Amino acid sequence: MAEWAVFVVCALAAVAAAVAVFRVDSMARATFALLASFVFTAVPVLLLDLAYLGVLIVLMMTMEMVVMAVFMIMFMMNPAGLMPMTMVHNNKGALAISGAVFCVLAAGALLVPWPREPAPPPPADPTLQLGKAIMGGHMMVMMVAGLVLFATMVAGVVLATGRGRYDRYGDDLRGRPDDPIRGGVGR
Amino acid sequence: MTDSADYVHWWGLLAAPMLLAALAYAAAAGSAVLAARASGAPAAAALTAPAREAAGLLLRRPRTVPGADTLLRRLGVATVPVAAVMAALVVPLGGRSVTDLSIGVVWFNAMEVLLWAGVWTAGWGANSVWGLVGGYRFLIQGLSYELPHMFALTTAALGAGSLRVGEIAAAQQGLWFALVMPVAFAVYLVSTLAMSFWPPFDQPLGADIAGGAAAEPTGADRLVLLAGRHLMLAAAAAMAVPLFLGGGSGPLLPGWLWSAVKAAAVLALLVWAGSRLPAVRMDRFAEVGWVVLLPLVLLQALAVSVFVVAGWM
Known part of the structure; x- marks a missing residue:
């Protein structure tokens, strides 16, 4: 039950932070919203007992996003959010591509042959x-x-x-x- | 994360931050005493200087500049002490830590890296050019010293065959890793100074850029940022004990006392080194990290790997 609650909260927070990446008007905020989304994604990985991968996601993504912030602010428009800016371009094409990717991933999650009950015992490592x-x-x-x-x-x-x-x-x-x-x- | 051997000492969640804060205060008082002695001021009065400075900061009125990104600034400043305390959760005192994660070493390093994000956002969010320059300086410093730091941690884990901090300490019952892998220990100490932007690696807060990342934060914000830096140094000094100095092992005294004594000794060494070594320009430091420390620690890791494969460890 507690695991479900943690999963639901982190899943929703990850999606909300990912949405924020495209809603905020500053490159620094967009970068750290993306980092927040990755950190919230790491928690479900931890729930799967994949401790090494979960903590590694936090470690690598923090480094990557901080370095990315430097380059984003160097190369992109309006880093500080003093003027209106948008992270979204080619709206129709992007919508079609992201919808298709979502469908493929969701279909994968639904179609994969999950183990039947009773579930096998979790592996040692x-x-x-x-x-x-x-x-x-x-x-x-x-x-x-x-x-x-x-x-x-x-x-x-x-x-x-x-x-x-x-x-x-x-x-x-x-x-x-x-x-x-x-x-x-x-x- | 929920291995059979993983546990959480809930009381430790209260005790660990307090012990870490005591160690951090000792670092602050120690550097104040060294500074007072160097300038000829009475050293005894300097013992309470950090407390007086902290009280003064708490009473000071906060100040911001127009256009500051308050959310990022607050988050960045708060991240610094939070990351330090979270890093300390896996550091054992004697044989007991708050939680002895199966990947404790990776956890510790991940929390250290959170500091980069904290200092950079604190510098950026203040909407001050000095803060931003300080944040960028810390990123360069972090990038240049993270790899040597990570390989020093990895070498200790390699010697013990485990990423669990408790097992690394237990693997040194015969011989401390500081003697088996002296280069890794030295690189760990040097990169620790850099990762917690302590002198001589304090260019992110350099006087030449009006205090850098700490130029704008005032009042409680400044206290949190500077205290976080001391906490990080204390956590990294305490981590050196299970990684390289045999954890709580030692004659006569109980384990927890040995751990505390060794951590205080490492911290004293770091603070003393910080007050003695001259500050060198950032660009010079960065090259030392990449060209000197990284190859050295890689060779050390290779040597330890050979020891392990040959069965000598």
């Missing part, structure tokens, strides 16, 4: 079992995908950087770097 259920024989694929993602991030940063090593060290890449501000380890 649900996190381990979930990992095996999701990845199973595809661990290699997942690890390669992780490496590709990481390489993409590094490549993106390298492409985006304003001053590469040729700017710092000159064409022959020798000698002392020509930096306007020296770093902390005397390079």
